[in-house]
């Protein structure tokens with residue numbers, strides 16, 4: 001059985017801690033490796049490498065830094081199937097979806113290749129007589145990225161291409177459930193010519209996270225995960241004086257108005273509800289049917305959901321297993337709770353006959369109708385293949401429901417009415433909005449992030465927010481010697 005360790009200074013690092021956690025193939029239930037869980041001392045050793053590598057990388061020319069990024073982009077594009085296979089083996093998502101994940105990460109690498117343009121500052125000549133001002137954006141230093149299990153490659157890639165391009169060094173702490181993709185990416189950076197110590201990986205749990213949140217050498221923390229941990233990370237790392245962006249959980253509503261194309265809406269609800277077995281922070285988990293279309297819509301969704309092939313992601317299935325047995329059972333318990341609370345189980349995934357090993361963590365697509373806002377299937381983030389249908393009478397009721405929700409990651413409206421669409425994207429208190437688009441993930445040159453309990457901090461990921469997060473601005477005011485500017489003046493300079 002393999003041991004999955006850390007990556008330090010351009011090579012594997014075992015660390016001093018004997019603690020490990022099992023890594024499982026969710027499609028077979030077989031434990032395939034043991035991931036090292038770093039001690040605080042191990043984390044400090046890794047941080048030391050990032051500290052030592054920082055000055056030279058910060059001072060490397062933009063031409064040099066972008067050459068490494070372009071090379072990394074080429075290598076990743078050529079070998080993305082290898083990375084996708086690693087993702088599927090530890091996460092369970094189907095191969096096509098894993099390739100999609102890598103591709104979305106690649107887009108951020110491509111965005112970061114334009115860093116020379118993104119770092120350009122401003123220049124003002126003669127702000128006062130013969131006084132000029134210019135501004136620059138400078139790297140912060142070593143930064144930490146702490147990522148969740150559901151996108152072991154894409155979520156780290158929301159951050160590290162921009163962080164590195166801007167001249168920072170990185171310590172990545174991946175999820176202990178699927179740790180291998182991070183090491184593969186670390187090796188690829190080395191192959192791309194990134195100097196040793198600039199990109200490092202530390203595997204671990206709360207012990208590792210706590211050291212990253214409090215160690216003074218770490219200047220910024222980018223976190224993605226569940227809301228309680230995002231809040232914890234935000235509070236502790238900001239208390240330690242760091243810059244923090246902490247992206248949390250979600251409960252994404254898709255509203256279907258009576259004038260919508262119901263076939264399009266049904267396709268979208270199924271794709272967005274069951275893609276990656278619902279283990280996406282942008283998955284649609286609450287379908288809000290407005291008016292008398294509900295019966296028809298639920299029937300179209302159920303017909304489609306029944307055709308989804310659940311099974312081993314390496315065998316051409318549409319939907320893979322859930323990440324762990326415990327998580328699979330937790331989601332099944334939510335279905336039971338919904339049923340007990342009075343929801344109608346229109347499609348039940350609990351007894352699915354999956355195309356895969358008997359011990360895989362299977363749960364098929366599930367549709368719950370007549371869900372009400374007081375049920376736990378509605379209030380909680382389930383993070384599984386469960387679509388809850390909430391019936392409302394009006395647009396206003398749908399909007400009130402979304403805006404009362406503590407999460408605000410993504411939402412979508414299905415309609416053919418431009419006025420309704422405009423009103424929706426104007427009024428809704430959610431960070432990412434789709435109109436006839438169920439999963440409105442912004443492209444790399446925009447920024448990704450939710451509102452309310454879906455994000456703590458004020459910077460979203462990638463795009464210009466990402467560049468600003470990983471740099472700090474310096475404004476320089478200059479005056480070169482001129483005989484006319486001699487003499488004492490204790491006041492503010494006059495603008496003439």
Ligand code: NAD
Nearest residue numbers: 147148149174175205206209225226229247248249250281
């Ligand atoms: P998680 O919160 O359990 O773990 C995320 C990271 O935090 C992991 O690296 C984990 O090791 C670490 N961690 C876990 N418990 C900790 C603790 N007590 N103290 C310190 N660190 C701890 O999340 P997950 O289950 O891996 O991922 C799923 C969650 O992530 C969902 O809630 C999902 O919505 C969210 N997510 C959000 C976004 C977004 O963009 N908002 C994107 C992807 C996932």
